[in-house]
Amino acid sequence: MSKSFLEVDGLSKTYPDGQGGDLTVFGDIRFALDKGEFVCIIGHSGCGKSTILNVLAGLDEASAGNVVMNGKEIKGPGLERGVVFQNYSLLPWKTALNNIVFAVRARWPEWSREKVKEHSEHYLKMVGLDHALNRKPSQLSGGMRQRVSIARAFATQPELLLLDEPFGALDALTRGVIQDELVSIWQETRQTVFMITHDVDEAILLSDRIFLMSNGPNARIAESVKVDIPHPRARATIFQNPAYHKTRDYLVDFLVNRSGSASPEKDGTPRIVEPASDAGHSIPADADPESEAAAHAARA
Amino acid sequence: MASLNVRAALLSVSFLILALGLWEMATQPPDAQTGLTEYEMLMGGAEQESRVPPPSAVIKLAWAELSDPFYDAGANDKGIGIQLAYSVYRVLAGYLAAMVIALPLGFLIGMSPLMYKAMNPYIQVLRPISPLAWMPLALFIIQDSDASAIFVIFICSIWPMLLNTAFGVANVRQDWVNVARTHELGPLRTAITVILPAAAPTILTGMRISIGIAWLVIVAAEMLVGGTGIGYYVWNEWNNLDLASVIFSILMIGVVGMLLDLVLGKAQKLVEYKE
Numbered sequence: 001m002s003k004s005f006l007e008v009d010g011l012s013k014t015y016p017d018g019q020g021g022d023l024t025v026f027g028d029i030r031f032a033l034d035k036g037e038f039v040c041i042i043g044h045s046g047c048g049k050s051t052i053l054n055v056l057a058g059l060d061e062a063s064a065g066n067v068v069m070n071g072k073e074i075k076g077p078g079l080e081r082g083v084v085f086q087n088y089s090l091l092p093w094k095t096a097l098n099n100i101v102f103a104v105r106a107r108w109p110e111w112s113r114e115k116v117k118e119h120s121e122h123y124l125k126m127v128g129l130d131h132a133l134n135r136k137p138s139q140l141s142g143g144m145r146q147r148v149s150i151a152r153a154f155a156t157q158p159e160l161l162l163l164d165e166p167f168g169a170l171d172a173l174t175r176g177v178i179q180d181e182l183v184s185i186w187q188e189t190r191q192t193v194f195m196i197t198h199d200v201d202e203a204i205l206l207s208d209r210i211f212l213m214s215n216g217p218n219a220r221i222a223e224s225v226k227v228d229i230p231h232p233r234a235r236a237t238i239f240q241n242p243a244y245h246k247t248r249d250y251l252v253d254f255l256v257n258r259s260g261s262a263s264p265e266k267d268g269t270p271r272i273v274e275p276a277s278d279a280g281h282s283i284p285a286d287a288d289p290e291s292e293a294a295a296h297a298a299r300a
Numbered sequence: 301m302a303s304l305n306v307r308a309a310l311l312s313v314s315f316l317i318l319a320l321g322l323w324e325m326a327t328q329p330p331d332a333q334t335g336l337t338e339y340e341m342l343m344g345g346a347e348q349e350s351r352v353p354p355p356s357a358v359i360k361l362a363w364a365e366l367s368d369p370f371y372d373a374g375a376n377d378k379g380i381g382i383q384l385a386y387s388v389y390r391v392l393a394g395y396l397a398a399m400v401i402a403l404p405l406g407f408l409i410g411m412s413p414l415m416y417k418a419m420n421p422y423i424q425v426l427r428p429i430s431p432l433a434w435m436p437l438a439l440f441i442i443q444d445s446d447a448s449a450i451f452v453i454f455i456c457s458i459w460p461m462l463l464n465t466a467f468g469v470a471n472v473r474q475d476w477v478n479v480a481r482t483h484e485l486g487p488l489r490t491a492i493t494v495i496l497p498a499a500a501p502t503i504l505t506g507m508r509i510s511i512g513i514a515w516l517v518i519v520a521a522e523m524l525v526g527g528t529g530i531g532y533y534v535w536n537e538w539n540n541l542d543l544a545s546v547i548f549s550i551l552m553i554g555v556v557g558m559l560l561d562l563v564l565g566k567a568q569k570l571v572e573y574k575e
Binding site for chain 2 (some may be wrong): 030057058059076077078079082085086087091092093102103106107136137138156164
C-alpha cells in the first residue's frame with residue numbers, strides 16, 4: 001500500500017466499557033482512496049462510521065492507527081479536508097452567503113472582499129440558491145440548508161470532502177433533487193469524496209466504490225464493492241443498467257444477512273468485490289453455510 | 301372590535317384614573333366646617349396628622365421640576381435632572397468597569413473547565429454578598445464616597461454578566477465550534493467570529509439583569525454616601541418632609557430604570573438569532 005492519495009492504516013477506536021475493560025468500536029480499519037474517487041461507506045448503526053469520518057476530518061482521535069493524506073499524517077482538522085455535517089452546522093446568525101464567505105475567507109485570507117463574495121455567490125448558484133443569498137438559515141428549508149452546507153464545503157475546494165450522512169434528515173423528494181445536484185457538482189469538480197450513507201440507492205448512484213462495514217463492536221470494513229456503472233449517472237435512468245440491480249442485490253444481501261459475520265482479507269484490507277462483472281462474486285469461503293443459504297434465497 | 305393593543309391601552313388608562321382618583325379622595329384634608337379648636341389656632345391651623353400628598357400636588361410639583369430639571373442652586377438644591385444624571389453616571393461607570401472584567405473572565409471560565417472549577421468557589425461565596433455590605437470596606441480603602449458608590453455598582457453588576465458569559469460560552473454548540481476547527485480558525489478568531497456571536501444572546505441577558513440590579517443598588521448606595529444622586533435626593537426630601545418630592549422621585553427612578561432596561565432589550569434583539 002503506497003502512493004495512494006489517502007491511506008488509512010490500522011485505525012481503531014476503543015472506549016472504556018465501564019467495567020474496567022475496553023470496548024473496541026472498530027478495529028484495524030485499512031483502506032486507501034485514490035484521487036478523484038467517490039467512496040461511500042455503509043454499515044449498521046453503531047459500527048463507528050461517523051467516528052471514522054471524524055478521525056479523517058481531524059475532529060476525533062483514533063485509539064490506534066494513522067491516516068496519511070498526500071504523504072502527510074493527519075493530525076487535527078484542516079482546510080484541505082472539507083466536512084458536510086448531517087445537521088448542516090450553518091452559523092445561524094449569518095446569512096446563507098455569509099456562511100460561505102466565512103469559509104472562503106478562512107481558506108484564502110489574501111483574497112479581496114469582492115473576489116471572496118464573487119466566489120461564494122458562484123457556489124451558491126451551483127446549488128440553485130442564488131435567490132436566497134441573504135436569508136438566514138432559520139428562513140431556509142432543511143433541503144436548502146443542506147445545499148448551503150454543501151456549497152460551503154465545495155467552495156473551499158478541499159482535496160478531500162467528507163460527507164456525514166448529508167441527506168439523512170431530508171424527505172425523499174428533496175433528497176433526490178440534491179443527490180442530482182451533488183452528482184453534477186462532482187462531475188464538474190471531480191473532488192475526492194468520502195461519504196457515509198444508509199441509503200443503498202444513494203450509494204450506487206454516487207460512488208465508484210462502496211465500503212461495507214460489519215457490525216460493531218469490533219467492526220471492520222469487510223468489503224469494497226466496485227460500482228461498475230459509467231459516469232455521468234442520472235437518478236432517472238440508472239436503474240436501466242443491469243449492473244445496478246446486481247450491485248443493489250449484493251449490498252442488500254450483505255446488510256441483511258452477512259453484516260454480522262463478514263470479515264476482511266487476512267491482511268486487514270477489504271475484500272474486493274465486483275458484483276456486476278461476468279465472473280460474478282463469491283461469498284467468502286469462511287461464511288457459515290446457513291447465512292450463505294439465506295443470502296442465496298434473498299437474491300433469488 | 302379594537303385591536304388588543306388599543307384595548308390594553310384603554311384598560312391601562314382607566315386603571316390609572318381609578319388609582320389616582322382613589323388616592324386623591326383618600327388624601328383630602330378634613331372639612332373645615334367645625335372651625336378650629338383653640339389648640340389648632342395655637343398651632344397656626346396646622347394639621348395634626350401629616351398626610352400623604354394627593355396626586356394633584358405631586359403632578360404640580362412634577363411639572364415644576366421637569367420644566368427646569370437642570371437648575372443648580374447649591375449643594376442641597378439641584379434639579380431632578382442633575383440628580384438623575386449623577387446616578388446614571390455612577391451606574392454606567394461601575395457597569396462598564398464590570399463589563400471590562402466580566403466579559404473576558406467569563407470567556408476564560410466558559411472555555412476552560414479548569415478555570416471554571418478553580419474560580420467557581422470564589423464566585424459562589426462572593427455572589428450572594430449584598431453589594432452594600434462592601435460599602436464600609438470600600439469607603440475605608442478608596443477614601444472617596446463617589447468612587448465607593450461606583451465600586452458598589454461594579455461589584456453588584458459583575459456577577460450576572462460573569463456567570464451568563466461563562467454559561468453562554470460553555471454551551472456554544474459543538475457543531476459550530478467544529479465548523480471553526482475544520483476551517484482552521486485560531487483560538488482568538490474562533491472566539492470572536494463563532495463563540496461571541498453564538499453566546500451573545502446569553503451574554504446580553506446577563507448584562508440586562510446586571511443593569512437592573514445596578515439601578516436598584518445605586519439608590520441605596522447614594523442614600524448612604526450622600527451628596528448627590530437620586531438616592532440622596534429621595535433621602536434628603538424625606539428629611540425635609542417633602543413627601544410630594546419623594547413620590548415624584550420614586551416615579552422618576554422607575555422611569556429611568558425602565559429606559560435603561562429598554563436600551564439593553566433593544567441590544568438583545570440585535571444579537572438574537574433563530575436556530
